Amino acid sequence: MTMFWPYSQPEDADKVALVVIDMQVDFCAPGGWVDQLGEDIANTRAVIPAVARALQLARDAGMAVFHTREGHLPDLSDLPANKQWRTRVHGLGIGDEGACGRILVRGEPGFQIVPELAPLKGEVVIDKPGKSAFHATDFDQQLKSAGISHLVITGVTSDCCVQSTFRDGYERGYECVILEDCTAAVEHRNHAATMDILKAYGGRWGTVSNLTGFQQAIEAIHA
Amino acid sequence: MPEMFANVDAVPYRWPFNGQWNADDTALLLLGFQNTLVEALDAEAEVAVAARLAEAARKKNIPVVASRRGQVAGVPAVLQRQMLPGLITPERETEGWQLSAQFAPPGEISVVDHAGDNAFYETGLELSLRERGIRNLLICGLPTEGLVHATQRNANDMGFECLAIADACKGTSPDRHASQLRITTFGNGLFGAVATSDSVFRSLSRT
Numbered sequence: 126m127t128m129f130w131p132y133s134q135p136e137d138a139d140k141v142a143l144v145v146i147d148m149q150v151d152f153c154a155p156g157g158w159v160d161q162l163g164e165d166i167a168n169t170r171a172v173i174p175a176v177a178r179a180l181q182l183a184r185d186a187g188m189a190v191f192h193t194r195e196g197h198l199p200d201l202s203d204l205p206a207n208k209q210w211r212t213r214v215h216g217l218g219i220g221d222e223g224a225c226g227r228i229l230v231r232g233e234p235g236f237q238i239v240p241e242l243a244p245l246k247g248e249v250v251i252d253k254p255g256k257s258a259f260h261a262t263d264f265d266q267q268l269k270s271a272g273i274s275h276l277v278i279t280g281v282t283s284d285c286c287v288q289s290t291f292r293d294g295y296e297r298g299y300e301c302v303i304l305e306d307c308t309a310a311v312e313h314r315n316h317a318a319t320m321d322i323l324k325a326y327g328g329r330w331g332t333v334s335n336l337t338g339f340q341q342a343i344e345a346i347h348a
Numbered sequence: 349m350p351e352m353f354a355n356v357d358a359v360p361y362r363w364p365f366n367g368q369w370n371a372d373d374t375a376l377l378l379l380g381f382q383n384t385l386v387e388a389l390d391a392e393a394e395v396a397v398a399a400r401l402a403e404a405a406r407k408k409n410i411p412v413v414a415s416r417r418g419q420v421a422g423v424p425a426v427l428q429r430q431m432l433p434g435l436i437t438p439e440r441e442t443e444g445w446q447l448s449a450q451f452a453p454p455g456e457i458s459v460v461d462h463a464g465d466n467a468f469y470e471t472g473l474e475l476s477l478r479e480r481g482i483r484n485l486l487i488c489g490l491p492t493e494g495l496v497h498a499t500q501r502n503a504n505d506m507g508f509e510c511l512a513i514a515d516a517c518k519g520t521s522p523d524r525h526a527s528q529l530r531i532t533t534f535g536n537g538l539f540g541a542v543a544t545s546d547s548v549f550r551s552l553s554r555t
Binding site for chain 1: 361364365366423424425426427429430431432433464465466469493494498501502504505506507509520521523524527528530531534535536537538539
């Protein structure tokens with residue numbers, strides 16, 4: 126059996142943060158950006174119940190919970206020109222007016238976290254302009270202030286922001302675990318390839334587990 | 349005025365996105381072409397391609413930066429997880445840590461040392477590129493899903509316009525190499541574009 130944690134069990138549940146990446150209307154709800162592009166949101170939507178279960182497990186165990194949202198300032202001063210150009214090729218780019226407000230702009234309806242996974246009072250929400258939750262945010266500082274050493278990462282999309290955050294957590298010395306059944310990509314082929322890359326040789330950057338593993342790990346901490 | 353280069357035939361778009369690249373705004377990154385990695389991945393062919401790219405860049409006055417990953421005392425233990433069975437990051441100053449002899453020695457090319465996969469993290473790389481006005485990056489290295497992709501992801505978040513050169517990169521398996529490059533190009537280039545070295549050489553000769 127593979128270990129849930131990459132190296133060591135956390136000293137206590139309060140050393141662990143559950144990180145929920147970008148479960149926003151624009152990525153996983155009808156009427157959001159991905160849906161408006163005519164792409165299938167079935168994959169990203171399908172993990173909502175599993176992420177809700179992970180949230181419940183973490184909250185019950187007394188772990189910290191961090192949510193992230195990808196989006197840009199209303200004046201788009203934090204939006205690289207190539208990022209906007211690449212999205213506009215699809216017909217509806219970042220900053221453009223869509224059915225749920227301006228695409229991936231802070232404060233707009235599409236930018237919000239889906240209601241099923243709404244943050245509770247006291248949970249931190251990190252608003253980020255990049256793929257990685259660590260890029261151009263105070264995420265690392267907040268984790269350090271809270272004494273967090275271990276990250277359990279969920280959300281969307283597995284090939285993009287989840288993978289970037291997992292890799293950057295590793296660079297910074299956090300023990301990172303992805304819950305495979307709590308993450309998805311728009312294209313399943315890319316999700317499967319990402320999981321294969323991240324799992325190879327026991328996990329170069331951390332480990333890949335699932336909800337069952339998470340539940341057992343919580344029981345082990347409390348034992 | 350610097351010599352303007354022609355757009356590169358790349359996937360998913362002709363690189364760079366705005367059609368502007370020249371020796372003043374572009375750098376070539378050679379990531380992790382170190383003896384231990386080259387041997388473990390059996391990557392002599394990819395090193396040869398990268399060495400030709402470095403030579404072509406030098407002739408066109410495009411800055412070249414090589415990165416070396418090495419163990420540093422005091423870094424988190426998690427950074428020592430293996431890349432391949434039995435292969436962990438080489439210790440600094442050892443033979444395995446040195447850049448392949450196919451490249452010009454440090455001193456003739458710029459070198460950046462880093463502890464993890466990402467050549468930007470806790471190094472002066474971003475500062476030195478920005479100071480020179482670099483906006484475009486040609487990227488190659490080992491492994492594709494390791495140093496190359498981690499560095500390209502971070503560069504992309506920083507707004508650099510990145511081009512991975514497929515035949516100058518090698519993964520820990522052909523599947524992982526191909527998958528990681530496919531993910532790079534997903535969504536009209538979430539992390540930039542991918543081309544072969546031939547396309548880059550053609551653009552450099554078509555100025």
